Amino acid sequence: MMAAIVWDDAFANMAHVGNSHALPDFWAKRAAGYRAALDPALLELDIAYGSGARHKLDIIRPDGPAQGLAVFVHGGYWMRLDKSHWSDLAEGARALGWAVCIPSYTLTPHARIHQITAEIGAAITTAAARVGGPVCLAGHSAGGHLVTRMLCDDSPLSDAVRARIVHTLSISGLHDLRPLIHTQMNETLQLDAPEAALESAVLHAPFGSSPLTCWVGGSERPEFIRQSQLMAIMWAGLDAQTHCHIDGVHNHFTILGALKQADSPLTAAFTGDFKGTSR
Secondary structure, three states: OHHHHHHHHHOOOHHHOOOHHHHHHHHHHHHHHHHHHOOHHHEEEEEEOOOOOOOEEEEEOOOOOOOOEEEEEOOOOOOOOOHHHOHHHHHHHHHOOOEEEEEOOOOOOOOOHHHHHHHHHHHHHHHHHHOOOOEEEEEEOHHHHHHHHOOEOOOOOOHHHHOOEEEEEEEOOOOOOHHHHHOOOHHHHOOOHHHHHHOOHHHOOEOOOOOEEEEEEOOOOHHHHHHHHHHHHHHHOOOOOEEEEEEOOOOOOHHHHHHHOOOOHHHHHHOOOOOOOEO
């Protein structure tokens, strides 16, 4: 019982950020306002990448020709939120000339996490067929897990799509899922030991040489800092190009705001231009 209590607190982001219960509604309204202010010709909404109700993605185009595809995968512990909460986070990369894709995916318990990994592979494949050029991936929290899984030795992506990935950014990502078995949220996640190991990127070898940056706030829960550092260290030991960046005093939620700024280091990392220190 003590172990369960400790691990629940280790992953309890909202419990350690004041007024965080209001954030989902705030994000949704802010994102809706952003979409409403954009030229409708730049928005491609609800593109199907599969047959499921949540197998939909949005693409937000730049003002001119796209220089490539930047994919942002949302978090929410694989059990909440959707693409409509995050449209405004496309602005930094969009202003730099990238077409930004934001997919939804089936939430637990209606899908197992390994099935969600496959869904994100399908979403990226669909978006990559619509936007040419290099591909950059980013994901936050559970989304960080999902994009990092695209680089693993069992990636659901084809060799052709994977070869286009020039950088992956895991923001406050989860890369070792085994501790989640000991949390109350596992009643929804339904992780068992084999799936937790399968879905832990730290237990996989990287496929290819595409760089990975793990980015985490300095005021996040210590477990998230540990997971980012662990991911960078493990894959560096397997000859991958990795960076781990601890970003000031940001918490699990404030860390995302810089994606709206074209000149921020976080947006540079999203679009593959961040020059961090290898770890």
